[in-house]
Amino acid sequence: MTGNEIREKFLEYFERQGHTRVRSSLLLPANDPTLLFANAGMNQFKDTFLGLEKRDYVRACSSQKCLRAGGKHNDLDEVGKTARHQTFFEMLGNFSFGDYFKREAIQYAWDFLTGSQDEGKLGLDPSRLWFTVFGGDDEVPADDEAAALWEEVSAKPERILRFGRDDNFWQMAETGPCGPNSEINYYLGEHPEDPNFNRADLVNGPGDTTMEIWNLVFMQYNRVEVEPGKYKLEPLPKPSVDTGLGLERTAVILQGKFSNYDTDLIRPIVDFTARLAGRNYDPETPEGFAMRVIADHARATAFSIADGILPGNEGRNYVLRKIMRRAIYHGQHALQLVGPYFFFKVTDFVVDLMGSTYPELEASREFIKRIVRIEEQRFGATLTRGLQVLDALLSPLPKGSMPPYRELARLYDTFGLPRDLIRVILQERGYKVDETEFNLGFNDALLQIQIHQAATGSKPQGFAKVKPVYQRFVDRKCEFTGYDETRTEGALIFGLIKGDQTVCKLNQGDEGEIILNRTPFYPEAGGQVGDTGVLVSANGAHLTVHDTFSPLSGLIVHRVTVDRGQLVHQEIPPQWGQSLAEVKVIAETYPFPEFVTAQVDVEKRDATRRNHTATHLVHAALREVLGGHVKQAGSVVAPSYLRFDFTHYQPMTDDEIKEVERLVNEQILRNVKVETDIMPVEDAIRAGAMALFGEKYSGMMRVLTVPGFSKELCGGTHVRATGDIGVFKITSDESIASGVRRIRAVTGFDAYERFREDELLIDQVASSLRTSRAELPAVVGKLQDELKKARREA
Ligand code: SER
Numbered sequence: 001m002t003g004n005e006i007r008e009k010f011l012e013y014f015e016r017q018g019h020t021r022v023r024s025s026l027l028l029p030a031n032d033p034t035l036l037f038a039n040a041g042m043n044q045f046k047d048t049f050l051g052l053e054k055r056d057y058v059r060a061c062s063s064q065k066c067l068r069a070g071g072k073h074n075d076l077d078e079v080g081k082t083a084r085h086q087t088f089f090e091m092l093g094n095f096s097f098g099d100y101f102k103r104e105a106i107q108y109a110w111d112f113l114t115g116s117q118d119e120g121k122l123g124l125d126p127s128r129l130w131f132t133v134f135g136g137d138d139e140v141p142a143d144d145e146a147a148a149l150w151e152e153v154s155a156k157p158e159r160i161l162r163f164g165r166d167d168n169f170w171q172m173a174e175t176g177p178c179g180p181n182s183e184i185n186y187y188l189g190e191h192p193e194d195p196n197f198n199r200a201d202l203v204n205g206p207g208d209t210t211m212e213i214w215n216l217v218f219m220q221y222n223r224v225e226v227e228p229g230k231y232k233l234e235p236l237p238k239p240s241v242d243t244g245l246g247l248e249r250t251a252v253i254l255q256g257k258f259s260n261y262d263t264d265l266i267r268p269i270v271d272f273t274a275r276l277a278g279r280n281y282d283p284e285t286p287e288g289f290a291m292r293v294i295a296d297h298a299r300a301t302a303f304s305i306a307d308g309i310l311p312g313n314e315g316r317n318y319v320l321r322k323i324m325r326r327a328i329y330h331g332q333h334a335l336q337l338v339g340p341y342f343f344f345k346v347t348d349f350v351v352d353l354m355g356s357t358y359p360e361l362e363a364s365r366e367f368i369k370r371i372v373r374i375e376e377q378r379f380g381a382t383l384t385r386g387l388q389v390l391d392a393l394l395s396p397l398p399k400g401s402m403p404p405y406r407e408l409a410r411l412y413d414t415f416g417l418p419r420d421l422i423r424v425i426l427q428e429r430g431y432k433v434d435e436t437e438f439n440l441g442f443n444d445a446l447l448q449i450q451i452h453q454a455a456t457g458s459k460p461q462g463f464a465k466v467k468p469v470y471q472r473f474v475d476r477k478c479e480f481t482g483y484d485e486t487r488t489e490g491a492l493i494f495g496l497i498k499g500d501q502t503v504c505k506l507n508q509g510d511e512g513e514i515i516l517n518r519t520p521f522y523p524e525a526g527g528q529v530g531d532t533g534v535l536v537s538a539n540g541a542h543l544t545v546h547d548t549f550s551p552l553s554g555l556i557v558h559r560v561t562v563d564r565g566q567l568v569h570q571e572i573p574p575q576w577g578q579s580l581a582e583v584k585v586i587a588e589t590y591p592f593p594e595f596v597t598a599q600v601d602v603e604k605r606d607a608t609r610r611n612h613t614a615t616h617l618v619h620a621a622l623r624e625v626l627g628g629h630v631k632q633a634g635s636v637v638a639p640s641y642l643r644f645d646f647t648h649y650q651p652m653t654d655d656e657i658k659e660v661e662r663l664v665n666e667q668i669l670r671n672v673k674v675e676t677d678i679m680p681v682e683d684a685i686r687a688g689a690m691a692l693f694g695e696k697y698s699g700m701m702r703v704l705t706v707p708g709f710s711k712e713l714c715g716g717t718h719v720r721a722t723g724d725i726g727v728f729k730i731t732s733d734e735s736i737a738s739g740v741r742r743i744r745a746v747t748g749f750d751a752y753e754r755f756r757e758d759e760l761l762i763d764q765v766a767s768s769l770r771t772s773r774a775e776l777p778a779v780v781g782k783l784q785d786e787l788k789k790a791r792r793e794a
Contacts, residue, residue: 001254003265004357006122007063007247010092013112013120014061019094022062023682026307028316034173036316037067037304041093042172042217042242048097049177049219051237051474053553056699058099063247064091065303065358070319072173080293083208083252083259086266087323088300090247098238103149105216105241109184110153113214124253128187130203130210131155134169134180135162139233143168143180146218150182158200167204170217170242177236179220183212186253208258214245259283261292269295272349276342277335290334297327298346299354301372305347306364308631308647310739311375317737324375329383344372367629370649371739386415390425399430405441412442469500470551473515478556482520482531482717483676486600491516493569493594497557506543506560506567514543514558514567520600521558523550527635528612528716533600541565545598558598568594605717607639610725610747613674613706613718614664615642617728618745619690620710621663622646625656632690633740637716640750641731645742652733652741664728667709671723675705681713689713727751 001009011021025044029035035043041064047053069076069087078085094108113129115121131150136142142162150160162168171178189209191197202210219240221233251263261270261283273291274281282288304320311321324343331337348369355362393407403426411417419442426433473495481488496503497513506512514535524530530548535558537543542564550556615637622630626648634645652660677684681701685691689703690712704714706722719725726748736742746754762773771779 001251003247003251003263006250006254007090007092007357009120009122010112010245011061011063014059014094014108016120017059017094017108019059019061020057021682022060023685024062024064027065027067027304028307028309034175036070036319037309038064039066039068039071039073040064040172040242041066041091041244042095042177042219045095045097045242046172046176047553049236049240049242050222052471054477055097058097060095060097062093062095064093064244065307066091067300067304069300069323070316072171076319076323079296080289083261084211084249086248086260086296086299088296088303089260090265092245092247092250093243094241095243096241098240101239101241102146102218103152105218105243106146106149106182107153109214109216109243110150110155113184122250122254124186125192126155128192128198129155129159130185130187130200131160132163132168132183132185132203133160134182135164137165140169140180140221143182143218146180146182161200161203163204170215171223174231175223175225177219177221177240177242178223178233179218179236179239181215181217183216184214185210186213186249188253188258211249211252212246213249213253215243217242217244261295266295266299268353269298269346269349273298273331273335273346276345277331277337279335286334290330293330294327294335294343294346297323298343298350301327301343302347302350302354302361302368303358305368305371306358306360308633310371310647310737312738321375324372325379325382328376328379332383341373341376343376344369347372364629364631366627367631367647367649370629374649374739382415383417386411386417387425389415390417390422394426394429394431397431400432403431403433403438403441405438406445409442409445467500467551469497469502470555470557472502473555474552476515476517477554478516479518480520480522480556481518482522482600482605486520486533486602486605487597488518488520489595489597491518491596491598493517493567493596496567496569504569506541506562508562508564508566510562512560512562514560514596515555516558516596516598519548519556519558519598521545521548521556521598522600522605522608522717523548523556525550526637526714526716527615528608528637529639531600531605531608533598535560536597536599537565537567538595539565539568541567543567570594604639606724607748607750608637609717609719611639611642611745612637612714612716613704613722614725614728614745614747615644616704616710616712616714616718617664617667617706617722617725618642618644618660618730618743619646619712620706621660621667622648624663625659626652641744641746643742643744645736645740647739648741649739651735652743657730657733661728661730667706668722668725668728671721672707673721674718675707676718677703677705679703684713687711727755729754 015021025038027038029038029043032043032046041062042049045060048055067088068074075085076087079087096105112121113124114126115123117123133146134140134143147160151157168181168183169178170181185203187198187210189197219242220236222236223231223233226232248260248263248265251265252258252260255263257263260266270281270291273294279287281291300323301320309316309320311317311324328343331342348365351361351365351368390411393404408422412419412422423433423438476494478494494515494517496506498506498510521531521533522528532547533545535543535545541562543560543562545558545560547559548556615635619632629647631647632644633647636643678700681699684701684703688711701713702715703711704718705711728745728747729751730743730745732744734742762776766773766776769776769779
């Protein structure tokens with residue numbers, strides 16, 4: 001069974017069990033500072049487990065791209081050494097959001113693994129399977145229930161084992177949803193019937209013969225930080241299920257292999273690398289080790305770049321750089337692949353191999369190639385510099401002396417010299433390297449450096465947290481009316497907030513926040529800034545809205561100042577307030593119903609609309625002019641300008657800028673109607689809609705189409721027809737990071753103003769030189785010549 005067939009079988013099986021198939025999220029986690037990379041299928045559902053986000057399904061399944069190369073789950077140092085560890089892998093998972101729990105999770109897993117292949121299951125031999133459950137500790141009791149449920153599906157009691165927190169309690173990061181888990185392990189050896197071989201002590205034990213394949217997590221808690229470094233478990237609103245079945249490991253079993261690197265998912269990349277090096281793959285040799293590392297790292301690199309992560313000096317970008325440099329170093333040193341770069345060829349082969357399953361790879365083929373080549377080029381220079389510093393460091397030291405770990409760690413940190421390379425060089429130069437001491441000393445020195453960096457703020461720390469007060473409104477869905485109107489009457493107050501508290505009054509002069517059941521105010525999202533405007537209450541209170549934002553999905557918060565009067569709010573039942581009929585009942589039942597008329601600042605909103613639709617046009621135009629590798633890497637859509645960041649490796653030429661402007665203005669002059677459809681996100685992506693990096697998509701989504709030119713998933717507000725934009729002008733183009741460029745542009749009145757200002761400037765210069773606009777270049781040229789002459793004479 002091929003890897004592709006296993007992936008499909010899994011997803012089809014769970015679809016038959018009522019699960020919605022959900023696309024893998026990007027490796028770049030959406031708005032989650034606790035994560036470096038997507039590290040499990042459950043990441044994209046984190047808020048759903050926490051009860052902060054509601055989805056229109058309660059069961060889901062996915063095949064998730066994962067990268068475990070930093071943070072809580074890090075397998076980087078094991079890659080190539082064991083038969084199992086990879087940085088990049090695919091995780092198959094089924095999820096229940098407060099729907100089914102342990103019993104069904106265990107029943108499904110058993111059925112899918114041991115059921116007949118004729119019925120679309122895997123047909124594995126139960127006598128090779130082992131099951132582990134949480135053995136309990138001071139904080140969480142033993143999971144006897146899971147053990148009993150395994151027996152219920154007919155697992156043998158002696159094959160059900162108990163383990164502690166390290167193995168049987170799963171958490172995504174230091175904080176977040178977590179719970180006891182139950183792992184399924186598989187004995188791969190040749191003697192399943194012989195208890196001397198197929199043994200309990202190999203489960204979570206030595207060697208690769210018995211391996212974990214599937215992890216069922218019973219999500220029951222949220223781990224929160226109560227004070228720095230101190231955590232506590234809080235129960236989740238509803239117990240849920242998160243599972244992860246390793247695709248490569250499952251392929252090992254079904255393809256009769258021993259190592260993940262021998263499956264059809266990875267072996268072709270190992271063989272490709274071997275061919276590049278002109279050697280055969282021998283798994284036992286240092287060269288074989290290098291080929292495995294390169295194959296794994298090439299997958300991690302290609303997928304990361306396609307998902308918008310570029311090599312750099314901080315955070316996840318730094319981790320990617322480390323991965324790439326390690327691969328390049330192994331190629332250069334173990335395989336002598338020193339020629340004019342090789343790694344970009346391997347990553348390109350990954351695109352050949354996996355591009356049909358993951359179209360995002362194919363779409364970014366050229367971009368991946370270029371970025372990898374640039375890194376290979378750069379690292380060549382770094383390697384040389386780092387080696388010089390290392391030489392200078394080592395030459396005064398007598399052989400056999402203790403290597404200066406702190407300085408070595410700095411080489412690693414500053415020059416990106418891989419640790420393995422440092423170790424090899426130390427050995428070559430005759431310095432004794434005791435493995436344990438080297439690692440301990442090195443890690444300690446590295447830790448000191450990192451502590452120093454954190455203390456001096458040279459590496460970024462986490463982001464601000466959402467105020468707990470908003471969680472009181474989790475069940476309140478605010479209806480956004482602003483696609484159709486900019487003024488909404490009769491909106492009902494869901495809540496008033498002052499500081500961190502809900503209040504029942506806001507007085508004249510107060511600053512606070514207000515949540516309404518319906519509002520035309522657009523909350524900041526997808527780069528579009530939040531709306532401003534006014535709120536007027538039925539009893540005459542007058543409020544200015546300075547900003548609108550959405551701290552939790554479905555919740556819209558207006559930041560206000562009370563200019564006049566007083567706003568009163570009476571608590572009403574949370575489930576009320578969605579329909580006009582209910583509003584009427586509330587009006588009759590409650591003594592102080594406060595209705596509000598919400599009026600968006602129309603001029604600003606219109607300007608913002610122009611810039612938002614123009615952002616879509618410029619995105620499409622950039623892709624047309626520069627190539628399909630261009631992807632949005634961030635944007636700001638404000639009333640007075642738009643800013644668009646995108647992946648591209650060099651400055652745009654004047655001709656390219658001109659062509660982008662021309663294309664956008666051409667679309668404006670076509671004055672085509674802008675169409676909006678609402679459809680399932682899967683259908684939208686199938687229909688070719690662009691999805692943006694770092695955004696979370698699920699369920700029904702709005703798709704914005706400028707017919708014949710652009711199609712994007714977007715929740716923002718837009719013009720009715722492209723002609724409304726008026727005119728478009730790029731005002732700057734700069735680089736903001738390696739491979740990322742930023743342009744700013746203006747539209748409508750702001751563009752017109754800019755032309756007026758330019759005109760005024762030209763007129764002023766012309767008049768001070770006593771000439772006409774047409775003559776200006778000639779007159780300036782003449783003046784310059786005269787000045788040169790005068791200088792020469794002087
Ligand atoms: N989140 C769990 C894991 O990563 C199960 O998917 O192992």
